[in-house]
Amino acid sequence: MTAAIEMVDVIDEPQVIEGRSPFALALRRLRKDKVAMISLAVIVLIVLMAIFAPVFAAVTGHPPNEQYRDIGLTPDGLPRGPNGTFWLGTDDLGRDILVRIAYGARISLLVGVIATVITVVIGVVLGLAAGFLGGITDTLLARLIDVVLSVPFLLVAIALVSVTGPSLTVTVLVIGCFSWASVARIVRGQVLSLREREFVEAARSLGAGDSRIMFVDILPNVIAPVIVYTTLLIPVVIVTQATLSFLGLGLPPPTADWGGMISESQNYYTTAWWFILFPGLALLITTLAFNLFGDGVRDAFDPRADRT
Amino acid sequence: MNEVLLKVDDVRKEFPTSSKEVVQAVAGVSLEVRKGETLGLVGETGCGKSSLARCMAHLYDVTSGSVWFEGRDITKLSRKAMRPLRRDVQVIFQDPYGSLNPRRRVGSIIGDPFSIHNIASGNERKKKVQELMELVGLNPEHYNRFPAEFSGGQRQRIGVARALALRPKLVICDEPVSALDVSIQAQIINLLSDLQQEFDLTYVFISHDLSVVRHVSDRIAVMYLGKIVELAPTGELFGQTRHPYTRALLSALPVADPDTADSREQIILGGDIPSATNPPAGCRFHTRCPKARLDCAAEEPVLEPVLDDRPEHRTACFYPLTVGEDLSTAVPDLRAS
Amino acid sequence: MAMFLIRRLGHGILVLWLISIAVFALFFVAPSNVAQTLAGRQATPETIALIKHRLGLDLPVWKQYLDFLGNAVRGNLGYDYYHQVPVTHIIGQALPITVSLALGAAVLWLALGIFNGVISATHPRSLADRGLTLFSLFFYSFPSFLLGLLLLYFLYFRLTLSGFSWFPAGGYSPITGGIGPWFQHLLLPWVALALLLAATYTRLTRGSMLDVLGEDYIRTARSKGIRESRVVVRHGLRSALTPVVTQFGIDLGQLIGGVVVIETVFSLPGLGQTAVVAINQQDLPVIIGIVLFASAAVVVANLLVDIAYAVLDPRVRLH
Numbered sequence A: 001m002t003a004a005i006e007m008v009d010v011i012d013e014p015q016v017i018e019g020r021s022p023f024a025l026a027l028r029r030l031r032k033d034k035v036a037m038i039s040l041a042v043i044v045l046i047v048l049m050a051i052f053a054p055v056f057a058a059v060t061g062h063p064p065n066e067q068y069r070d071i072g073l074t075p076d077g078l079p080r081g082p083n084g085t086f087w088l089g090t091d092d093l094g095r096d097i098l099v100r101i102a103y104g105a106r107i108s109l110l111v112g113v114i115a116t117v118i119t120v121v122i123g124v125v126l127g128l129a130a131g132f133l134g135g136i137t138d139t140l141l142a143r144l145i146d147v148v149l150s151v152p153f154l155l156v157a158i159a160l161v162s163v164t165g166p167s168l169t170v171t172v173l174v175i176g177c178f179s180w181a182s183v184a185r186i187v188r189g190q191v192l193s194l195r196e197r198e199f200v201e202a203a204r205s206l207g208a209g210d211s212r213i214m215f216v217d218i219l220p221n222v223i224a225p226v227i228v229y230t231t232l233l234i235p236v237v238i239v240t241q242a243t244l245s246f247l248g249l250g251l252p253p254p255t256a257d258w259g260g261m262i263s264e265s266q267n268y269y270t271t272a273w274w275f276i277l278f279p280g281l282a283l284l285i286t287t288l289a290f291n292l293f294g295d296g297v298r299d300a301f302d303p304r305a306d307r308t
Numbered sequence B: 001m002n003e004v005l006l007k008v009d010d011v012r013k014e015f016p017t018s019s020k021e022v023v024q025a026v027a028g029v030s031l032e033v034r035k036g037e038t039l040g041l042v043g044e045t046g047c048g049k050s051s052l053a054r055c056m057a058h059l060y061d062v063t064s065g066s067v068w069f070e071g072r073d074i075t076k077l078s079r080k081a082m083r084p085l086r087r088d089v090q091v092i093f094q095d096p097y098g099s100l101n102p103r104r105r106v107g108s109i110i111g112d113p114f115s116i117h118n119i120a121s122g123n124e125r126k127k128k129v130q131e132l133m134e135l136v137g138l139n140p141e142h143y144n145r146f147p148a149e150f151s152g153g154q155r156q157r158i159g160v161a162r163a164l165a166l167r168p169k170l171v172i173c174d175e176p177v178s179a180l181d182v183s184i185q186a187q188i189i190n191l192l193s194d195l196q197q198e199f200d201l202t203y204v205f206i207s208h209d210l211s212v213v214r215h216v217s218d219r220i221a222v223m224y225l226g227k228i229v230e231l232a233p234t235g236e237l238f239g240q241t242r243h244p245y246t247r248a249l250l251s252a253l254p255v256a257d258p259d260t261a262d263s264r265e266q267i268i269l270g271g272d273i274p275s276a277t278n279p280p281a282g283c284r285f286h287t288r289c290p291k292a293r294l295d296c297a298a299e300e301p302v303l304e305p306v307l308d309d310r311p312e313h314r315t316a317c318f319y320p321l322t323v324g325e326d327l328s329t330a331v332p333d334l335r336a337s
Numbered sequence C: 001m002a003m004f005l006i007r008r009l010g011h012g013i014l015v016l017w018l019i020s021i022a023v024f025a026l027f028f029v030a031p032s033n034v035a036q037t038l039a040g041r042q043a044t045p046e047t048i049a050l051i052k053h054r055l056g057l058d059l060p061v062w063k064q065y066l067d068f069l070g071n072a073v074r075g076n077l078g079y080d081y082y083h084q085v086p087v088t089h090i091i092g093q094a095l096p097i098t099v100s101l102a103l104g105a106a107v108l109w110l111a112l113g114i115f116n117g118v119i120s121a122t123h124p125r126s127l128a129d130r131g132l133t134l135f136s137l138f139f140y141s142f143p144s145f146l147l148g149l150l151l152l153y154f155l156y157f158r159l160t161l162s163g164f165s166w167f168p169a170g171g172y173s174p175i176t177g178g179i180g181p182w183f184q185h186l187l188l189p190w191v192a193l194a195l196l197l198a199a200t201y202t203r204l205t206r207g208s209m210l211d212v213l214g215e216d217y218i219r220t221a222r223s224k225g226i227r228e229s230r231v232v233v234r235h236g237l238r239s240a241l242t243p244v245v246t247q248f249g250i251d252l253g254q255l256i257g258g259v260v261v262i263e264t265v266f267s268l269p270g271l272g273q274t275a276v277v278a279i280n281q282q283d284l285p286v287i288i289g290i291v292l293f294a295s296a297a298v299v300v301a302n303l304l305v306d307i308a309y310a311v312l313d314p315r316v317r318l319h
Helices: A022-032 A034-051 A053-060 A097-133 A135-150 A153-164 A168-194 A198-206 A210-249 A258-268 A273-301 B049-056 B079-087 B106-116 B122-135 B140-144 B152-164 B182-199 B210-216 B234-239 B244-251 B258-263 B294-298 C002-029 C034-039 C045-055 C061-073 C087-122 C127-140 C144-161 C179-213 C216-223 C228-258 C260-265 C271-281 C284-312 C314-318
Strands: B004-016 B022-034 B038-042 B064-069 B089-092 B170-174 B202-207 B219-224 B227-233
Touching: A022 A034, A022 A273, A034 A053, A034 A097, A034 A273, A053 A097, A097 A135, A097 A168, A097 A210, A097 A258, A097 A273, A135 A168, A135 C002, A135 C284, A153 A168, A153 A210, A153 C002, A153 C228, A153 C260, A153 C271, A153 C284, A168 A210, A198 A210, A198 B089, A198 B106, A198 B152, A210 A258, A210 A273, A210 C144, A210 C260, A258 A273, A258 C144, A273 C127, A273 C144, B004 B049, B004 B202, B022 B038, B022 B049, B022 B202, B022 B227, B038 B049, B038 B210, B049 B089, B049 B170, B049 B202, B079 B089, B089 B152, B106 B122, B106 B140, B106 B152, B122 B140, B122 B152, B152 B182, B182 B202, B182 B210, B202 B210, B219 B234, B219 B244, B227 B234, B227 B244, C002 C061, C002 C284, C087 C127, C087 C179, C087 C228, C087 C260, C087 C271, C087 C284, C127 C179, C144 C179, C144 C260, C179 C228, C179 C260, C216 C228, C228 C271, C228 C284, C260 C271, C271 C284
Parallel strands: B038 B202, B038 B219, B089 B170, B170 B202
Antiparallel strands: B004 B022, B004 B064, B219 B227
16 A cells, blocks of 8 residues: 655765675674684684594595504503604504594584574573573572582582593583573673663563563574674683593594594693693694684674774 | 543552652642644653653553553553553654663664564564664665664654554653754654654654643643643643643743744742652642742642633642733732731 | 672573482483492392492482482582492592692683783784784684693693603692692693683784773773773773683683593593592582582672672662
């Protein structure tokens, strides 16, 4: 139905930025950030390494868990350093470190991404509910968040994993069960101030229910800090998983995993520097890349952070 | 006379504060809104008009009293029961910057009523939204833009489009032009009145600016500190002002002709607006009223026709003004006689 | 103010109580064969049952919990399963080590972090600033166990090989045995912890200083002709340090449980390592005792931070 009324003249008042969503703007800023882009490239390389781990095994001819006691170890039974056959050397059981690093990337990335995603989803939903619904829901959830944040994570994680036995699922669950609280707390804080805004009142006046307002109106306003937090959470999760693994609570042997490899290398650091160095480097580079990228993401969403 | 669309029946709205005190935002208001009219609601900041508006739209729960819409008491309705009624009662908010979600696209914002009430989706919704945009004077191709990309006046148009999406019966306009530049105000007011004619809308038009309210309203209610002090058809309010407060408001209006301006009485009210947590006893205006007498401090006046006024014209005052009375020379006298 | 304190205190106690329930419940879900281990391989079922009874393990869980709670509020955290040593004693022995570690590292990381942060903030975008930022980020990304091991490798192993046995391979020497050895054994762990944590403080100080240095009152101070170094330290740093103090309180509280890795790598028998050993042995009272103690540390630290905030900012008290 076209309007039969007279068109009111619309004086063209000065426009603000043309047609760009805040995300598009952030993306543009991110693309210009050289450090962030280089880190992203490194991350992509690591992901590729993880995906194509079997290629590493094929090219070198050494499967990750295969022990080469004859050619891989010295006559004294010690690991061999980097040479023509084993480009990054062997570990204490004569296994190819290069191939194990490639396979180890799978574990780190898998846990890093999955645990982070679970954490963030739970944290956002609970944070939204606590902040928006208020009342008894908020009281209960806020207390829960306090409890979770007060508990010494590493100690309890160790205890839990030692009780249930190490496995990928357990590691992911344990990390997820503790990390969601920080996300929830941040989201809750944001929601508390957002819910007084007039557009929330407007949504109510239109007849919108609680869930709709939470997910359609409030969520887009908290998503930016959530994204930043997520990218910065991934490296923390990766290091946590490696730490658990180092303490003997990672995956059961013989699975290749960076933390576990470093743990195994402890007894050999005087005799086989490559055993600790290469997995260590892999872990360090991965974490550094994610951290630098995360920093870039944060700056992209909030350029004020990089002041002069 | 048209049927009554919305009836406010002795509504009170109180807000608790951090100390033991209570803010009496709305302190017993009764009025009616008739189908097809524009009822103006005017008063200074803090007089409770916004709170009253929200009570009318059931965005606040009233502390006591009732609001009847088309014969139903909406204050008793649960949120769920209220939902279908929300299609009939809509609100246009004051702040064009705050009332639109900055992170959502305009098309989505205007389309909200359609999705909330499951009326249209997908392309059909888009079409309806674009029709609405054209209706209020926006370019339908800006469907995917964000509110930040529009000026204040345009954003208010977006708010209007959103309110009108489901062809409501009653639209409560809470200071719709107060945040806009004067040159834009006229455009929006014209838009609102065109739309009223087109769609047979009923408006409650709230503002602190009496000159704006005069332009659009059929009847006007003047509010002070949570109570209605005078309620009359527009012409009578200006021509036969009864309440001293109304007269004071009128005297502050700018007048184009400098000669007439000089000869007009200037009524400057003394003192500040009293606190809403501890309103004055008796008539709430007596502390600033040029004509106050002792009994004004003792008893609250009732809103009813005074002197020889028609039933349409009601005033809450023990000493209402006569036509031609010069208030600028009046002196309050609160001594016992 | 008093109301505020009481409320926060009550809140803290509530949290601790909830943690005690959660921890207790969690550990009792676990299959435990402590009695079996204690009794030895050849033990008869009767002996095992007797040991179970002695340890109170045959009582229903809720009864065990109530007994535990009753004792705990009186300061008795139970006895370890294997040697019947009071848990409080075990904690008391391990605590000084963890505290020495934490406090020594704290001095280092605060000094390092704040100093670097100030330098960065006063020379923004310079080479020093960029360098320090990268340096901070580098160590922030370092897994703690890796840093510990590398420090051991380079500063213990390689150095000792070259003839400088400055650092030991690990272990702890109590301060009563002489400050020298105490210091020597703790230096590497301190450095490891400090490098890891200084990064956060550098960035925090930098950001906070940048905010403060842009304020009007700083401009006033400068225009009065006050020496720049004085402006920065006396006027700027004082206000900029508030978020740093907050963060410090939180970190210190969490450190009790967080030093597990460093203690393990450097063989320091502090709370962390004791807990890990207890976990391996399923020595429940010790585990629960240490976890509760560490949680209490966090709660107390948060409380102190809240109090500090309330003292500094009166608006907070009105809530």
